[in-house]
Amino acid sequence: MTFDLRNDLPDPTPTEMHPHFFLCDLRVSVANLPFAPSHTVPNENRRTPRQIRASVRAHMKYRRLGKAGVKVSELSFGSWVTFGDQVSDDVAEALMIKAYDGGINFFDNAEGYASGRSELVMGKILRKVGWPRDTWLVSSKVFFGSASHPQKPNQYGLSRKHIFEACHAALKRLQVDYLDFYFCHRPDPETPIEETVRVMSDLVAQGKVLYWGTSVWSAAEITEAYGIARQYGLVPPTMEQPYYNLLQRHKVEAEYALLYERLGLGTTVWSPLASGLLTGKYNDGLPAEARLGLERYGWLRDWVIKPERLAKVRDLGALAKELGISQTVLALAWCLANPHVSTVILGASRPSQLEENLAASDSVEKLTPEILQRIDDIMGTKPKETDNADNH
Numbered sequence: 066m067t068f069d070l071r072n073d074l075p076d077p078t079p080t081e082m083h084p085h086f087f088l089c090d091l092r093v094s095v096a097n098l099p100f101a102p103s104h105t106v107p108n109e110n111r112r113t114p115r116q117i118r119a120s121v122r123a124h125m126k127y128r129r130l131g132k133a134g135v136k137v138s139e140l141s142f143g144s145w146v147t148f149g150d151q152v153s154d155d156v157a158e159a160l161m162i163k164a165y166d167g168g169i170n171f172f173d174n175a176e177g178y179a180s181g182r183s184e185l186v187m188g189k190i191l192r193k194v195g196w197p198r199d200t201w202l203v204s205s206k207v208f209f210g211s212a213s214h215p216q217k218p219n220q221y222g223l224s225r226k227h228i229f230e231a232c233h234a235a236l237k238r239l240q241v242d243y244l245d246f247y248f249c250h251r252p253d254p255e256t257p258i259e260e261t262v263r264v265m266s267d268l269v270a271q272g273k274v275l276y277w278g279t280s281v282w283s284a285a286e287i288t289e290a291y292g293i294a295r296q297y298g299l300v301p302p303t304m305e306q307p308y309y310n311l312l313q314r315h316k317v318e319a320e321y322a323l324l325y326e327r328l329g330l331g332t333t334v335w336s337p338l339a340s341g342l343l344t345g346k347y348n349d350g351l352p353a354e355a356r357l358g359l360e361r362y363g364w365l366r367d368w369v370i371k372p373e374r375l376a377k378v379r380d381l382g383a384l385a386k387e388l389g390i391s392q393t394v395l396a397l398a399w400c401l402a403n404p405h406v407s408t409v410i411l412g413a414s415r416p417s418q419l420e421e422n423l424a425a426s427d428s429v430e431k432l433t434p435e436i437l438q439r440i441d442d443i444m445g446t447k448p449k450e451t452d453n454a455d456n457h
Contacts, residue, residue: 125168132329
């Protein structure tokens with residue numbers, strides 16, 4: 066008895082092509098395998114090659130980054146406020162391994178995260194684990210700078226000089242030859258957009274960046290950058306990294322609405338849990354271990370924890386319980402239900418948190434049109450206009 070793995074099994078998905086999973090021979094004789102019928106292994110413990118592959122396969126799904134050909138896992142992992150700051154290097158490594166083994170292929174970073182230390186930590190981990198370079202994507206972002214404050218004039222912003230030097234510094238910290246994604250972390254009112262577009266396009270031409278994009282730019286600024294690129298034969302932006310969650314919906318759902326079809330814009334959304342508010346952990350007060358309890362995050366605490374928001378989140382928790390999932394999973398699955406979201410960036414300080422978050426992919430199907438309407442009714446945040454006053 067033989068299985069022809071070329072004909073009897075479907076083509077492998079990107080997740081199934083994990084470096085730890087391979088088939089030595091495309092034709093496998095069951096008689097030569099340790100679980101062959103002639104052996105004494107109980108029947109219920111025998112598994113077909115299809116079952117073996119299913120047990121290895123993560124449930125991660127992959128989406129195109131807008132109109133680009135590159136595929137990103139619909140859940141990705143970011144290191145803001147954790148790597149090089151809130152968690153130890155050992156925990157950071159455990160988180161990345163948990164993410165990769167769960168099917169995540171995109172790791173997000175920035176020059177401004179922990180003043181560059183976040184990229185140093187991630188770079189050491191990437192070098193240590195030795196995953197094949199064609200199985201993962203890594204990003205950096207430029208604007209805030211990595212130098213300690215007070216910064217000198219050219220140590221931040223989107224000038225040709227800072228972008229050029231920041232890119233090389235990120236490559237060194239992350240220990241890579243190129244960045245898969247490079248974002249302009251904020252718009253720079255002191256630098257012409259044409260100057261920024263030209264240097265980003267140059268970095269792509271030099272092979273140091275594969276795709277460049279923006280973060281928390283207005284639709285008008287993105288459109289201008291795209292137009293400049295097309296006018297002068299340069300590489301246009303591929304993606305935008307906006308905040309997106311049940312409290313902040315205007316940018317993704319209203320302001321950028323025309324850009325998805327016109328420009329083929331991809332999105333790598335962040336803050337899907339509104340700094341933890343949507344998990345329900347602040348429903349009964351501020352936990353002692355919460356990062357919002359730290360003095361340096363007081364500005365964020367004041368934005369997040371408001372009585373009227375807490376009341377809505379408690380109602381959302383009741384709906385999550387009805388669906389048999391956690392509030393965290395509900396909030397993440399809601400983001401994934403938007404087809405214009407290319408990937409949702411997760412943050413975590415413990416592997417157990419990340420384990421829970423990864424369940425969101427399998428929970429999207431629970432969000433029927435009726436459930437989505439109930440969520441809208443509870444939150445009352447569905448966009449009515451194209452402006453956005455929730456920028457933080």
